[in-house]
Amino acid sequence: MSDATMLLLVCLVPLAGALIATLAPRGASSLARHWAAVVMAATLVLAGALFTGFDGAADPRLFEVKLRWIDALGVNLHFALDGLNLYLVLLTALLFPVVLGSCWRNALGASRLFAVLLLLLEGSLLGTFLAQNLMLFFIFWEAVLIPMFILILVFGGLRSRQGAQAFFLYTLAGSVLLLAAVILLGVECWRQTGRWDFAFDVLQTLQLGWQSELFVFAAIVLACAIKCPLVPFHSWLPLAYGQAPPPATALMAGVMSKMGAFALLKLAIPLCPRAAAAAAPYLVLLAVASILYGAVLALRQEEFKSLVAYSSLSHMGYIVLGVFSFEPNALHGALLQILSHGVAVAGLFVVLGLLEERLGGAYRQLRSLSSMAPRLAVVLMLFILTSVALPLTSGFTSEFLILFGAFQRSLSLWIDGAGGLQLVAVILACSGMVLGAGYMLRFARAILFGTPGQQGPCADLNLREALVVTPLLLLILWVGIFPLGLMEKTGGAVQAVNSRANGAQTAPLASTSTFFVTGGSHGQ
C-alpha cells in the first residue's frame, strides 16, 4: 500500500465505517459496536503505521495526497501529514477505541447511534487535522460539531439541551468570522494570482495588507479561543462538559479542544505572521489569565467533572502560552502538551465514566477508593499525577518545556528593554503548576483515601477495562521518559513555524525582539 493511500484511508475508513454501521439492524445492536471497534482498530493501525513511517527531518511532505474536488474554486481534497498534526492523528486514533472500550458494556455502547456518531466524529477530526486546504479544513472543523451536538443531546444529562446548544452555538459563533476570513483569503489569492486557491502553501505566499491580515488573524484567534477555550470565551465549557456523557466529555476535552490549539499553530501564525507577532504579548497575557483563572476555579470545585473541566481550561492555557512564545522549546512543549493533556484528561474522564457506570450518581460521594478497588485507584492516581506534571510523566515534559521557552523569550524581551510585564506573567504562570498540584491532590485525597462512606461496594478494574487504559498509561510514560524521539519527528515543523513567526529570520534570533516591538507599525 502506498503512503498516499494510507493517508487517504485513515480519514476515509471511519467515515465509510459510519455509513456501513447505519445499516446494522436495529435489534442486533452489538453488531454496530463490534463493527465500530474493528473500524477504529483499523484506523489505529493505519495511523500507527503513518506515525512510525514519518520522519520530520526528511521530506515533511512524505505523506501527501491531493484529489480534485471544486477545482474552479481551488477547494481540493488535499491531505498531508506534517509535523504539526502528527501527534494529533495518533492521539485521535488512539482515544476513540479507548473511549469505545470504556463504555462497551453499558447503555451507550449498546446503541447503534452512539457507534455511528463516534465514527463520524473520528473521521471528521482526522480530516480537520490532516487537511492542507483552508476551505477543506473549515468544512471538517464545522462538521465535527454535528456528531458531538447529537452525542450531548441524546446521551447527555438532565439539561442536555442547554449543554448541547451552548456548545454548538458558541463554537459556531466563532466560526462565522472565521468563514469570512477564509473567503477573504481566497479573494486575496484570486486578486493576486488570478485564480481561486485555498491551499495552505499558496495562501502563505500572499502579501496581505495590514488591515486584512489583522482581520484574518482576529477571526482565527477568536474561533480558536472559543474552541480551546481561553478565558473570556469559556462560558460554554462547564455546561457542555457537565452535561455530556463521560465518553463524549473525554473526546471533547481530549481531542476537540486541541483543534483550537492546532489551528493557532496551523493557521494563525503561518498565515498572518506579522499580526501574530504584534498580538503575541497580549495573547500570552490571556493565556496566563486562563491558566490562573482555571486553576483557581478548579480549587473551589466540589465535583469531579467540573474540577477536571476547569483544570482543562488551565492546561489549555499552557498550550497557548507555548504557541505564542515563539521559541522552539516552547513550541515543542506546546505540541507535547497537546498529546499529554489529551491523553491525561481523556483518561480522567474515562475513569470517571467507569465510576459512574458502577455507582451511578453516587460516585460523587465516593471515598476511600484505594481500599475497595486498588487497581482502579492506581490508574486514577497515575492520570492525576500526569495532570499535576510530576516528573517522568508526560505532563512534566511538556509543561516544563513550555515554561522554559516562555521564560527564555520573556527574559530576552526584558533584557532588550521591552518591559517586564511578560516576565511577570510567565512567573505567575509557574504558580499555576503549584495550584494544579493543590487541587488535584486535594481531590485525590478525598476520593482515593479517607474513611469509607455509605456507598456500596465498587468493583475493581476488569481485564477489558485494564486493556483499555493501558495504552494511555504507556503513552504517558513514553512521553515522560523518552520525549526526544518524538521531538525529532516534529523538529522540522517546529522550525518552520518558528522561523515564520520570527519574521523572515534573516536576522539572528536575539534581534527578533526588536522586530517584535516595531511589529505593530510594520505594515501601516
Place this chain on the structure above:
Amino acid sequence: MASDLFYGLVPEQLLLALVVLLMILEMAGWGKRLTRALFCLAAAGGCAVLLWQIGQGYQGWPVPGQIHIDRIALLGRLVILGCALVLGLSLPAGSGSFKSWMLLACSLLGALIIMDSAGFSSLFMGIEMLSLPAFALMVHRLEIHGAAEGAFKYLLLSAVASALILFGLSLAYGATGSLAIADFTAALATGGALSLAAGALVLSGLFLKAAVFPFHGWAPDAYAGAPLEVTAFLASVIKAAVVLALVRILPGAPLPADMVSGVICLALLSIFYGNITAIGQSAFKRLLAYSSIAHAGYMVFALADSTGGRQEALLYYVAVYAVTTVVACACFGQLCRGRSDELEALDGAFARRPGAAVLLGLCVLSLAGIPPLPGFLAKLFIFKSVIASGHLLAAVLAFFGSYLGVVYYLGIVYRLFRPLQPAVEGKQPLGQRWAWGGMIFGCLVLGLFLAVPGVFRWLLGGA
C-alpha cells in the same frame, strides 16, 4: 423552424399532453391511481430530453424574439423539472384529484416558459401561468382553516406584483423601444433614470413573488394555509422559478451601483427578518415560510455580484434549496401524517422512525448551511462572489444573519432526538403516507451536488 418549435420545446409539449390526458381521464372517470405515475413520467421525460439537449449543445429560437433556448434556459428548466420530479415522487400515492395534478402541471408549464423567454411578453405570460394555478391549488381542497385567507393574500399581492412588473415593462419599452429582455438588460447597465426606474419596478415585482423582506407579507399565511404538498410546491418550484427569472433577466452583468446597495439592503433585511422571526415559530409550515424569506434574501444577495459568478451561484443555490426543501417536507409528512403541522409532532421522532428523522435532521442542517452539507457550498458560492465584488461588510453581516438561522434549525434537530415521551403514540388517524421514492431520489441529487459542486460551472462553460 418547425422542428425547433417541437424539439426545442419537448418538455413543455409533454406537460401540455399531460394536462390534456388528465382532462380526458377525468372525464372517463378512470385511472386515478395512474395520475402520479403520469406526472412523474412527464417530468422525467422532460429531464431526459433536456439532458440530451445539453449534451448536444442545442440552441435555437423556436419563436423568434420571444422564445430562445440557450444554455441557461436548458439548465433552468432542468432544475425546475428535476425539482418537480422529486416532489412528484414523494407525494402520497393516492393523493390529490385529477385537478390538483393538472394544476400542478399548468403551474410547472408557466415556470418552464419563464425560463425560455427572451422577450417580456412571454416572460410575463409565464409568470402569470405560474401563479394562478398555484392560487387555485391553495384553495382547491378547502379543509384547512385559514386557507382561503392565505390564498386570497397571495392572489392580491400577486396581482400587485404583476401590476408592478407591467408598469416597469411599459417604462422599459419607453426607454428602449423594444420588449426584448436583452435590450432591457443593456439599458439597465448603461443607466439613466427611466431604465433605472423600470428596473426597480420589475425587480420589486419579482421580489414580491419571491417574498423578499418588505414584500414578504403574503408568504407566512399562504404557506401555513395550504396543504403540506402545496407548501412544498410553493417553497420549491415556485420560488425556484421566480429566482431563476431574475437570472434570466440579469444574467451576469453588474447592476448599477445605486441598485446594488438597494439590493444588498433588502437582502440583509430579508435574512435578518426571516431568521429572527422564524425562531419564535411553533408550526412547521410557518417556520418554512419565514426560513424561505431568509433564503430569498441569500438568493437576492447574489445579485450584488459583479464578477460574473451569479448564474452559477444562483443555479446551484436554487437547485440545492428547492430539492432540500422538498425532501424536508416529505420527511415531515412521513413523521407526522394525519396530524396538524405543529413541530411538537417531531418530538422523539428518531426513536420512532430513525430513517426519516435523520434525513430531516440533515436537510435542516443543510438549510442552515452547516458544512459539509450541500447547503453550505451553496451559501459559499454566493458569499464568495459577493466578497469578491468588494462587499465584505455586507457579507459579514449576512453571515451573522445566517448564524441566527441556526438557532431554530437546531431546535428541530433537538426535537427529533429528544427522548421519547411515552403514551403519545396512540391510534392516530393516518393520513396518506408520503413516499420514500422522492426522498431517495432527492438524496441522490443532493449527493451529486455535494460530490460535483462545479457541475453548473462546467455545464455553463460548455455553452
